Structure formats: C-alpha cells, structure tokens
Amino acid sequence: LAKTTQPISMDSYEGQEVNITCSHNNIATNDYITWYQQFPSQGPRFIIQGYKTKVTNEVASLFIPADRKSSTLSLPRVSLSDTAVYYCLVQTFTSGTYKYIFGTGTRLKVLA
Amino acid sequence: GAGVSQSPSNKVTEKGKDVELRCDPISGHTALYWYRQSLGQGLEFLIYFQGNSAPDKSGLPSDRFSAERTGGSVSTLTIQRTQQEDSAVYLCASSQQTNTEAFFGQGTRLTVV
Numbered sequence: 001l002a003k004t005t006q007p008i009s010m011d012s013y014e015g016q017e018v019n020i021t022c023s024h025n026n027i028a029t030n031d032y033i034t035w036y037q038q039f040p041s042q043g044p045r046f047i048i049q050g051y052k053t054k055v056t057n058e059v060a061s062l063f064i065p066a067d068r069k070s071s072t073l074s075l076p077r078v079s080l081s082d083t084a085v086y087y088c089l090v091q092t093f094t095s096g097t098y099k100y101i102f103g104t105g106t107r108l109k110v111l112a
Numbered sequence: 113g114a115g116v117s118q119s120p121s122n123k124v125t126e127k128g129k130d131v132e133l134r135c136d137p138i139s140g141h142t143a144l145y146w147y148r149q150s151l152g153q154g155l156e157f158l159i160y161f162q163g164n165s166a167p168d169k170s171g172l173p174s175d176r177f178s179a180e181r182t183g184g185s186v187s188t189l190t191i192q193r194t195q196q197e198d199s200a201v202y203l204c205a206s207s208q209q210t211n212t213e214a215f216f217g218q219g220t221r222l223t224v225v
Contacts, residue, residue, distance in 0.1 A: 032211050041218075042218065043116075043203050043205070043216030043218055044155070044203075044216050046213045046215070049213060087154065087155060091210075091211060096167065097167040098160060098167070098168075098210055099157070099168070100145065100157040100160065101157065102147075102154055102155040102156070102157065104154050105154045105155075
C-alpha cells in the first residue's frame with residue numbers, strides 16, 4: 001500500500017506561489033491523487049484531482065511526474081485566507097477494492 | 113440536501129456505552145466514506161460504501177466498529193462499548209462515484225469520558 005508523506009508545515013507571504021509536495025511510493029498507473037484543504041473545526045474541502053501529468057483548475061494546479069512517486073499542489077498567489085492544512089489523498093485499487101490513504105498534512109501559514 | 117449532513121455534531125458518552133453516528137449524503141451520490149480524525153492529527157480512512165455495499169471493512173479499527181448504509185442513502189457508524197481512545201472527530205463524505213470529488217460533512221465530535 002502507498003505511504004504518503006508531506007512536509008509538516010510551510011510559511012509563505014501573500015502573493016507568492018506555494019508548492020506543496022506529497023511523496024507516495026508504489027502507486028499504480030490509474031491511482032487518483034486528490035488534494036484537500038481543511039480549516040479548523042471544518043471538514044476537508046476539495047481542491048483538485050488528477051492521476052497523471054498536469055491538471056489545472058481555477059484555484060490550483062496539480063503536477064504528477066512520470067515516475068508517480070510524488071505529486072505537487074501549486075497554489076498561485078496565495079492570500080491570508082489560504083492559511084489552512086492541506087492534505088493529499090491517494091486512491092488506490094487493490095485486491096478488488098479501493099483504499100484511501102491521506103497524507104500527513106501540511107500546515108500552510110500565509111503571512112502579510 | 114445541499115451538503116453532507118452529520119448528526120449529532122457533538123456527542124459525549126461514558127466509557128462502555130454504545131454510540132451511533134449518522135450521515136446523510138448528498139442526494140444521488142452513490143459513494144459514501146467514513147474517516148476519523150483524532151485531535152490535532154491527520155485523517156484515517158475507516159470504510160467506504162458503493163451503494164449499500166461496503167467491499168472492504170479492514171479499515172475499521174476493531175470489531176467494536178460497524179457501519180451500514182440503507183437505501184443507497186443514509187449511513188450509520190456504530191461503536192460498541194466505547195473506549196477513551198475512540199474519542200475523535202468522525203467525518204463522513206460522499207461523491208457521485210468512487211473516483212470523483214468527495215464532499216465532507218462537518219463531522220461528529222465524539223468524546224468518551
């Protein structure tokens with residue numbers, strides 16, 4: 001099963017681009033990677049999902065290299081309201097069922 | 113409903129009692145998930161349903177935990193003979209299918225005293 005690790009914390013300044021990497025060994029070609037944002041006392045909120053190369057939506061980009069041993073969430077021009085914990089989630093299909101493995105979470109602090 | 117609804121939002125129970133947590137998913141979502149988040153910790157996957165079926169129950173922490181889903185809608189997570197280590201926020205999520213965006217509820221904060 002994939003193990004997923006993330007940096008514990010990151011600091012950034014408003015207007016900067018932030019890249020958060022999730023390391024996940026042994027994921028299969030069709031395993032999906034999803035990123036969630038979580039504020040205190042709230043459930044996680046979906047940011048972006050993909051399973052290969054690059055995906056972009058209105059709030060973020062997701063980069064998955066060919067070796068699929070990591071993925072990177074890119075947040076362009078962060079603001080103070082982006083201060084939150086960010087989790088990657090690997091969805092893997094094994095032995096006829098799905099497994100869902102969250103990363104350890106990265107606490108992002110955006111400074112003025 | 114507009115989103116995933118969980119009840120109760122908070123539950124305090126005595127050690128050894130049984131508790132039942134409820135999740136109302138978004139209408140039409142076939143997949144439903146239960147996660148646990150201990151204080152200040154990450155998210156631990158417990159179980160998922162595709163329709164009313166749970167293909168894999170190995171993520172449940174012990175045999176005191178069980179879950180069911182009826183009518184392809186409401187799900188309940190039951191913890192028997194609660195222990196202090198069961199204290200956590202229990203989060204439910206649903207999605208249209210198992211590989212699409214999941215929407216989370218606000219969670220049930222369970223405290224075992």
